[in-house]
Amino acid sequence: MIIRSGDLTEGLFGEALTWILELLPYIESSGLRPEWDIRNRNYGAPPTYNIFPSILHTTYVPDPDPSRIVSFETLKNEIGFEYRGDFSLASRYWHSYFRFADEVYERLDRFFEERVLCYPIVGVHYRGTDKNSDITQTNSMSRGRFLSALEDFLTNYSEAKTIFIASDDSNFIDDVHSFAGARWVVLHHPQLRSKDESPIFNRHGIDQNLEIAASAVLDCLTLSRCQSVLTTMSALSAFAKVLNPDVEVYRASCCKPDWFPVAYTKRYRGREKHIRAMLSKLQTGDCNATLAEKIVAFPPRLRRKLTRTFGI
Numbered sequence: 001m002i003i004r005s006g007d008l009t010e011g012l013f014g015e016a017l018t019w020i021l022e023l024l025p026y027i028e029s030s031g032l033r034p035e036w037d038i039r040n041r042n043y044g045a046p047p048t049y050n051i052f053p054s055i056l057h058t059t060y061v062p063d064p065d066p067s068r069i070v071s072f073e074t075l076k077n078e079i080g081f082e083y084r085g086d087f088s089l090a091s092r093y094w095h096s097y098f099r100f101a102d103e104v105y106e107r108l109d110r111f112f113e114e115r116v117l118c119y120p121i122v123g124v125h126y127r128g129t130d131k132n133s134d135i136t137q138t139n140s141m142s143r144g145r146f147l148s149a150l151e152d153f154l155t156n157y158s159e160a161k162t163i164f165i166a167s168d169d170s171n172f173i174d175d176v177h178s179f180a181g182a183r184w185v186v187l188h189h190p191q192l193r194s195k196d197e198s199p200i201f202n203r204h205g206i207d208q209n210l211e212i213a214a215s216a217v218l219d220c221l222t223l224s225r226c227q228s229v230l231t232t233m234s235a236l237s238a239f240a241k242v243l244n245p246d247v248e249v250y251r252a253s254c255c256k257p258d259w260f261p262v263a264y265t266k267r268y269r270g271r272e273k274h275i276r277a278m279l280s281k282l283q284t285g286d287c288n289a290t291l292a293e294k295i296v297a298f299p300p301r302l303r304r305k306l307t308r309t310f311g312i
Contacts, residue, residue: 002069003035012213023076023080028096087242105221107218121225125165125229126143131233131234143171164222168200192204220236221243224241228247
């Protein structure tokens with residue numbers, strides 16, 4: 001069996017890898033050992049743009065049957081499994097079937113051996129381009145507001161010595177260095193980043209596909225080794241909890257669609273009163289909002305009526 005996609009054009013984690021993950025319960029229950037032909041124009045290696053094996057490897061020897069080629073998208077839509085909030089189950093399936101390219105693990109190990117000198121590490125992921133401005137998915141969160149939330153978040157981890165940053169926004173990297181000063185060691189991987197509000201994943205040359213993909217995977221793997229992670233809405237940082245269910249991943253911004261894994265990470269609600277108020281507004285419309293939170297967004301007259309009715 002060969003599972004073949006059309007030309008995917010969205011994010012590596014938000015589309016290709018999460019959809020693959022959703023097929024694994026079916027693959028296991030059917031006793032299949034498929035060959036994967038998952039083509040992503042932004043990340044795969046030309047001429048086919050298949051992300052196997054340049055980015056992802058199977059942990060088994062595939063048993064391809066050229067006479068049986070099935071649609072990746074059709075399988076996902078018809079039999080895709082919903083993990084909801086079960087990161088441990090998702091992690092078991094993922095590690096049973098896949099491993100990233102050896103080169104990425106080598107870079108990861110070298111990074112921790114040579115650069116990570118102080119533990120524990122708090123991970124930070126700020127998605128500062130297209131995802132941050134898409135109001136159908138989230139509410140835009142400025143760098144300044146995110147850093148205010150980060151300052152508050154770090155009070156929960158007074159023993160933390162190191163901040164690891166993952167971000168597509170080069171300006172955010174500079175801001176965190178200024179924010180941290182001499183208080184924390186700030187680390188990040190050298191990689192291509194946007195200098196404006198446009199994402200780089202769909203405007204680079206095809207000769208850079210594998211470099212962009214490796215950087216994204218390396219960031220995710222590094223976040224999975226942190227003690228805890230504060231993030232804006234992004235499948236990349238949420239997938240770190242699939243790789244390591246023990247890492248606590250908190251969202252500062254909202255996630256409006258009910259998507260695994262990002263919608264099932266915890267919302268960071270804040271400690272200081274002004275941070276709680278700020279985050280409450282930024283998380284308006286979250287798919288996991290409580291009834292009380294939803295009522296707040298209603299017009300005053302309806303809000304008062306609902307409050308009296310439900311005693312909220």
